[in-house]
Amino acid sequence: MTIIEEAAPVPAPRDGExxxxxxxxxxxxxxxxxxxxxxxxxxxNYNVHAGETLAVLxxxxxGKSVTAQAIMGILDMPPARIPQGEIxxxxxxxxxxxxEERRKIRGRRIAMIFQDALSSLNPVLSVGYQIGELFRVHxxxxxxxxxxxxxxxxxxxxxxxxxxxxxxYPHQFSGGMRQRIMIAMALALEPDMIIADEPTTALDVxxxxxxxxxxxxxxxxxxxxxxxxxxxxxxxxxxxxxxAVMYAGRIVETAPVxxxxxxxxxxxxxxxxxSIPRLDQKGQELYAIKGLPPNLLHVPTGCAFNPRCPKAxxxxxxxxxxxxxxxxxxxxxxxxxxxxxxxxxxxxHG
Amino acid sequence: xxxxxxxxxxxxxPDSVDAATPAPQxxxxxxxxxxxxxxxxxxxxxxxxxxxxxxxxxxxxxxxxPGWFTSGNPxxxxxxxxxxxxxxxxxxxxxxxxxxxxxxxxxxxxxxxxARASIAVGFGTTxxxxxxxxxxxxxxxxxxxxxxxxxxxxxxxxxxxxxxxGTMVTLNSFPERTAWVVIGALSFFGWTQLARVMRGAVxxxxxxxxxQAAKALGASTPRILFRHILPNTLAPVIVVATISLGxxxxxxxxxxxxxxxxxxxxxxxxxxxxxxxxxxxxxxxxYPSIMLTIxxxxxxxxxxxxxxxxxxxxx
Amino acid sequence: xxxxxxxxLLQMIPVFFGTTLLIFLMVYALPGDPVRGLFGDKGGSPQVxxxxxxxxxxxxxxxVQYFNYMKGIILHADFGTQIASGRPVTDVLGDAFxxxxxxxxxxxxxxxxxxxxxxxYAGLRAGRAADTAVLLFTLLLISVPVFVLGFILQWxxxxxxxxxxxxxxxxxxxGQLLMPAIVLATASLAYVSRLTRTSIAENMRADYVRTAIxxxxxxxxxxxxxxxxxxxxxxxxxxxxxxxxxxxxxxITEGIFNIQGIGxxxxxxxxxxxxxTLVGLVTILVLVYLVASLLVDLLYxxxxxxxxxx
Numbered sequence: 001m002t003i004i005e006e007a008a009p010v011p012a013p014r015d016g017e018x019x020x021x022x023x024x025x026x027x028x029x030x031x032x033x034x035x036x037x038x039x040x041x042x043x044x045n046y047n048v049h050a051g052e053t054l055a056v057l058x059x060x061x062x063g064k065s066v067t068a069q070a071i072m073g074i075l076d077m078p079p080a081r082i083p084q085g086e087i088x089x090x091x092x093x094x095x096x097x098x099x100e101e102r103r104k105i106r107g108r109r110i111a112m113i114f115q116d117a118l119s120s121l122n123p124v125l126s127v128g129y130q131i132g133e134l135f136r137v138h139x140x141x142x143x144x145x146x147x148x149x150x151x152x153x154x155x156x157x158x159x160x161x162x163x164x165x166x167x168x169y170p171h172q173f174s175g176g177m178r179q180r181i182m183i184a185m186a187l188a189l190e191p192d193m194i195i196a197d198e199p200t201t202a203l204d205v206x207x208x209x210x211x212x213x214x215x216x217x218x219x220x221x222x223x224x225x226x227x228x229x230x231x232x233x234x235x236x237x238x239x240x241x242x243x244a245v246m247y248a249g250r251i252v253e254t255a256p257v258x259x260x261x262x263x264x265x266x267x268x269x270x271x272x273x274x275s276i277p278r279l280d281q282k283g284q285e286l287y288a289i290k291g292l293p294p295n296l297l298h299v300p301t302g303c304a305f306n307p308r309c310p311k312a313x314x315x316x317x318x319x320x321x322x323x324x325x326x327x328x329x330x331x332x333x334x335x336x337x338x339x340x341x342x343x344x345x346x347x348x349h350g
Numbered sequence: 351x352x353x354x355x356x357x358x359x360x361x362x363x364p365d366s367v368d369a370a371t372p373a374p375q376x377x378x379x380x381x382x383x384x385x386x387x388x389x390x391x392x393x394x395x396x397x398x399x400x401x402x403x404x405x406x407x408x409x410x411x412x413x414x415x416p417g418w419f420t421s422g423n424p425x426x427x428x429x430x431x432x433x434x435x436x437x438x439x440x441x442x443x444x445x446x447x448x449x450x451x452x453x454x455x456x457x458x459x460x461x462x463x464x465a466r467a468s469i470a471v472g473f474g475t476t477x478x479x480x481x482x483x484x485x486x487x488x489x490x491x492x493x494x495x496x497x498x499x500x501x502x503x504x505x506x507x508x509x510x511x512x513x514x515x516g517t518m519v520t521l522n523s524f525p526e527r528t529a530w531v532v533i534g535a536l537s538f539f540g541w542t543q544l545a546r547v548m549r550g551a552v553x554x555x556x557x558x559x560x561x562q563a564a565k566a567l568g569a570s571t572p573r574i575l576f577r578h579i580l581p582n583t584l585a586p587v588i589v590v591a592t593i594s595l596g597x598x599x600x601x602x603x604x605x606x607x608x609x610x611x612x613x614x615x616x617x618x619x620x621x622x623x624x625x626x627x628x629x630x631x632x633x634x635x636x637y638p639s640i641m642l643t644i645x646x647x648x649x650x651x652x653x654x655x656x657x658x659x660x661x662x663x664x665x
Numbered sequence: 666x667x668x669x670x671x672x673x674l675l676q677m678i679p680v681f682f683g684t685t686l687l688i689f690l691m692v693y694a695l696p697g698d699p700v701r702g703l704f705g706d707k708g709g710s711p712q713v714x715x716x717x718x719x720x721x722x723x724x725x726x727x728x729v730q731y732f733n734y735m736k737g738i739i740l741h742a743d744f745g746t747q748i749a750s751g752r753p754v755t756d757v758l759g760d761a762f763x764x765x766x767x768x769x770x771x772x773x774x775x776x777x778x779x780x781x782x783x784x785x786y787a788g789l790r791a792g793r794a795a796d797t798a799v800l801l802f803t804l805l806l807i808s809v810p811v812f813v814l815g816f817i818l819q820w821x822x823x824x825x826x827x828x829x830x831x832x833x834x835x836x837x838x839x840g841q842l843l844m845p846a847i848v849l850a851t852a853s854l855a856y857v858s859r860l861t862r863t864s865i866a867e868n869m870r871a872d873y874v875r876t877a878i879x880x881x882x883x884x885x886x887x888x889x890x891x892x893x894x895x896x897x898x899x900x901x902x903x904x905x906x907x908x909x910x911x912x913x914x915x916x917i918t919e920g921i922f923n924i925q926g927i928g929x930x931x932x933x934x935x936x937x938x939x940x941x942t943l944v945g946l947v948t949i950l951v952l953v954y955l956v957a958s959l960l961v962d963l964l965y966x967x968x969x970x971x972x973x974x975x
Contacts, residue, residue: 074878107881114879119872123971124894133890137882169970185880503676507683510951512913515931519691519943522935600810604917607812608932621813628820639813647808654804 019091020047021193021225022071022110027085029063029070032078038296040066042249044085045323048193048225053216055228055240055257057272061293063249064229068195071227072112073102090192108138111186115198117178121170127154127181128166134188153184157214176207180214187218193225200235212239233272237261242336245269248294248304251323254338265326265339265348267309303342315342385585389659399655405648412462413469420445422459424615429454436633449633451624457634460615461641467529467616468645472599474533475540480591483541487548488583492556492575502549508542514604521610532605532612536598547590551583558582589657596649603642617642673962677955682735688947689731692940734944744945749937754945757930765926768918769911771839771846772853776907780854781900784861788896789888791866799862806855811914815848815921832923845922849914853907860903864896871895898968905961909954 029041041063048054058064069075071087073094087094089110094102114120122130131153132146141149147166154162157180159173170178179199186194196215200208216239219226230236236243236257243260245253245268253266264270271289291308294300300307306316319342326337329349341347393399412419422445438446448457490501508516520535521527555561556579564578605611606618607625617638624635725733737743744754787799822829822844829844868874869892877887915928927946934942966972 072879074875103881103883105881106879112879114872114876116872120876122873122877122891122895124898124969125891133882133886134880137880137886171971182876185876503679503683506676506680507687510680510684510954511688511947512909512950512954514913514916515947515950516688516691518916518932518935519688522938523691596808600808603810604812607810607917608920609936621816625812625816628816629824632820635816639809639817643805643809643813646810647804650804650808654800 018049020049020088021090022227023047023086023088024067024071025086025088027067027070027087028083029066029075029085030081030083032081033297036297039299040249040296041070044246044249044251046244046251046254048227050192050225051219051223052242053219053226053228053240055230055236055243056246057230057233057236057243058246059231059293061248061296062246064246065197067246068112068197068227068229071195072106072110074106074112104138107134107191108189109191110193110195111189111191113179113182113186113194113196113199116202117175117182118170120182121178123170126167126169127173131181131185131188134185138189149188150184153188154181156187156218157181157184159184175203176211179203179207179211183211183214183218187222190222191224193227194219195227195229197229198231199228201230201232208235215239233261233276245272248296248299250304250340251338252305252340254323254336255326256336259334259337263348265337265344266341267311267343267347268305270347271308271310303340311343311346313342385660389656392659393655396655396659398651399659402648402651402655405644406652409465409469409645409648412465416462416466419443420456420459420462422456422462424455424460424463427451427453427455448637449631451620451634452627452631457620457637460620461617461637463615464617464620464638464641465645467612467614467618468599468602468642470529471532471536471602471612472595472649474529475536475598476591476595478533478537479540479544479594480587482537483544484548484587486541487545487550488552488575488580490545491549491552492571492579494553498549501545505542505545508539511539513539514601517601517605518608518610521605527611527613529612532602536601540594540598543594544587544590547586548583551586552579555579555582585660589653589660592653592656593650596646596653599642599649600646669966670959670963673959677959681951681955684951685735685944685948686731688951689734689944690727692944693727693730738948744948745941747934747939747942749939754942757942758927758946758949761925761927761930764924765912765915765919765928767839768842768846768849768924768926769908769915771842772850772911773904773908775846775850776853776857777904779850780857781861781897782858783854784858784900785865785893787858788862788865788869791862791869796862796866799858803855803859806851809851811848811852811917812921814851815845815918818844818848819921845918845924848921849911849918852914853910857900857903857907861896861900864899865892868892868896894968898965901968902961902965905957905964908957909950912950912953 024044024046027041027044028039031038031040044063044067046054046056056064056067066075066080070080070082071094082095085095089105094105097105121127128147128150131150132141132143135141135146135149136143151162151166154166159165159177159180165173170181173181179202182199186196194215199215200211203211212235215226215228218224226239228236228240240257242254242256244251245260245266247268253260253264253269255265260269261273264273268289271287274287275289277286289308294304294307300317302315302317302319303309303312303321306312309316321340321342323338323340324344326334326339326344326348328334329345339347420443428450436449438444438449441447443458445456445459448461451457451460486501486505490498490505516539517535520538521532524531524535561574561578564574569578602611602616603618603621606616607622609622611618611622620638621635621642624631624638628635734745737745742755744758746753747757750757783799783803787796790796829841873895874887874891877891882891912927915926916932917928918924919926919928920932931943931946933939934946
């Protein structure tokens with residue numbers, strides 16, 4: 001029997017509150033498939049402030065991309081359903097807006113960057129056209145003006161010889177350059193917020209670093225909120241302010257970035273950290289979390305992680321753990337930390 | 351979106367399990383399924399597949415056991431049953447059911463016996479085309495280079511002559527047009543399409559990792575071709591072959607219309623003969639037309655259903 | 666790009682010779698003698714036949730004949746002489762061509778407008794009832810043989826309803842060409858609409874469409890600018906190659922509706938064993954087909970920038 005309780009709110013991470021730019025509250029997203037209903041997102045809460053970077057970490061199937069797509073409003077709503085939840089942008093619930101109102105926000109106030117730039121860019125239209133079209137549609141600029149702006153943006157994202165390359169096609173650029181073009185498109189209208197869905201997963205390591213640096217720089221410059229979705233802990237360390245770890249559609253841990261790496265409070269996070277190969281691990285077997293992510297049609301009862309958890313007990317198999325605030329051993333609040341584990345105390349403190 | 355179609359997730363090894371705890375996963379087995387297995391599951395439930403399969407089985411029965419369906423004789427013309435005698439639609443499956451043609455022959459009987467010609471030509475041509483076209487395509491696709499260039503030019507040469515024209519010219523030279531002759535003529539120009547399909551499929555498959563692996567392990571060329579490449583080219587080939595079967599049946603009828611088709615009882619001949627009397631005795635042309643259309647449709651529908659089932663993109 | 670064109674042209678040369686040789690061999694090496702056929706059942710005196718054969722070069726070795734024939738084409742654009750009338754094949758072609766051109770062009774227009782229109786309609790509603798209906802309808806259209814369709818339409822519209830003329834008396838009257846054009850276009854129309862539908866349905870789920878939506882572009886723009894540009898590529902290339910199909914189908918359509926076009930001429934030359942006319946006409950057709958093929962490849966490169974720089 002599973003018992004699910006209402007999630008306790010996690011204390012806000014900043015002093016001197018500026019209200020969050022984006023707030024996701026108790027979001028649920030389901031998909032109706034031939035084999036049944038898939039609960040891809042199961043009560044997710046997070047928020048992002050201007051100038052802040054939230055990294056959402058998780059394996060495939062954790063629901064991190066679906067949450068982002070729900071925020072953008074680009075899910076195909078027939079198979080997808082949002083039975084519950086709110087997505088507040090600047091205090092207004094986007095789920096209650098009309099399609100037209102949401103469309104106006106998309107690309108202009110909230111922009112998204114996708115993983116595979118080659119397939120995400122239209123192969124038969126020039127790069128300049130694709131960037132420029134944002135200006136033409138949202139701001140009514142002329143073709144010439146839009147083109148000039150495109151070149152400007154391409155310069156801004158450090159694409160060499162932008163003026164010469166503005167009429168080139170996506171396949172004529174390298175992977176890293178293409179990703180920069182996607183970033184340029186996202187930035188074009190100076191949005192309040194950018195969601196980057198695995199922006200560097202398809203790139204080489206050195207290029208990864210360059211692209212991430214660029215993102216960080218632009219974010220600082222424009223003071224945008226950034227949601228970085230990834231499964232790669234290495235990428236996150238430099239760029240993020242805070243991290244939310246997702247598993248099987250739920251958030252299992254939140255923490256400021258340094259804290260997470262130093263003292264994880266959830267066995268899954270601990271497992272992820274332990275899986276990172278280290279230089280001083282000579283001759284030892286590499287650690288990997290045993291098992292596989294769950295089939296979302298048949299999520300395990302209780303804590304979804306229990307089949308793979310080295311510390312699973314009976315209660316883990318029956319009660320769904322709620323995200324609770326994480327404290328020091330003496331009870332002092334640890335700002336911005338939460339964990340959805342029955343045994344978070346043991347996990348973080350020893 | 352998470353991949354939910356294939357899952358090998360079984361319950362984790364029970365190193366900390368309590369015997370009294372009920373298994374969290376349902377007992378439904380999650381064994382891996384192949385493309386063919388998945389396709390078959392889909393097909394079984396596909397109405398179009400079922401309908402077309404039933405039709406084809408029926409046609410095959412009619413071809414091999416015409417006596418089960420009619421006692422009439424397709425070649426026997428009783429001029430007393432002059433063709434102006436309209437069909438007796440009430441007397442289902444009798445010789446009078448669909449009326450008589452200009453020579454007093456039972457339309458229905460000819461309908462039944464005519465199936466033989468269409469089915470023979472259809473299957474015969476498809477068989478020949480698959481063997482020849484498949485072989486050429488496979489060799490061209492696998493070996494590439496000069497071999498491919500030469501074979502592709504050969505395919506182009508045959509492709510350059512429109513199918514109908516080529517078959518017309520060929521058949522015109524043979525006054526005795528048996529099924530073999532017709533099959534030969536249709537195959538002579540039909541093989542090119544399948545060669546191209548096979549070549550394309552082989553080229554795609556050739557580059558897969560498992561073929562490279564087989565090569566690296568030292569597998570011989572015939573082994574690679576037949577054990578690794580061929581099974582993976584079957585999908586598009588089967589689809590094209592099935593659809594082509596329908597097209598060949600249609601082509602045979604068209605050639606009959608032009609007076610260049612099979613000698614003997616065939617739907618094409620009947621339609622062609624009936625065309626001139628269409629104003630006064632539509633049934634002579636109408637029923638073979640319906641039968642022909644349904645036959646062609648059955649094969650094409652089958653091909654489409656199989657294609658949709660095998661297409662990974664629609665999963 | 667230039668290299669691509671050059672390579673294609675180079676490839677076309679052996680194909681041109683190969684195809685013409687093939688048709689040549691088929692016409693002349695297979696049993697049947699056009700000269701004897703001229704005399705019908707009466708038969709002619711052996712000397713006259715021999716003289717005629719010599720006049721037309723039919724008594725020479727087949728490959729020598731082919732060589733002379735090719736020489737005639739390349740050097741003098743002489744595609745041979747029609748034995749029955751003594752007129753150059755090019756003249757015969759000149760009479761029949763405009764008729765078939767009008768018919769074919771009309772059919773092509775119908776094919777494009779209805780085919781693409783239906784395909785777009787179905788593709789945008791992929792998986793829903795409208796889509797299934799269109800799919801089944803087009804399957805039916807493909808299955809009905811052209812001549813059956815011709816007969817039936819002729820019977821219904823000309824004889825029963827009397828809305829249209831049964832035969833085409835005046836080949837410059839598009840009203841009379843309507844029914845034959847529809848008949849000719851039908852099979853191709855069905856293919857085009859299916860191809861369009863599939864292309865659109867597939868592209869709708871592409872990543873770049875997702876990006877376009879994420880950019881906040883209105884749906885209309887996503888469909889017309891992004892979706893169509895990509896989806897139409899295979900359709901346009903198919904349309905280009907379909908020209909050959911139209912030529913083939915014209916034979917039947919012209920027969921049913923009694924149109925004096927190339928199709929009819931070809932048919933006559935086959936039946937009457939007019940080898941020279943047949944070979945001449947087919948050679949020209951092959952040339953047309955090769956040129957169309959090349960143009961289609963070029964068009965493909967224009968439409969899809971990924972091909973251009975390969």
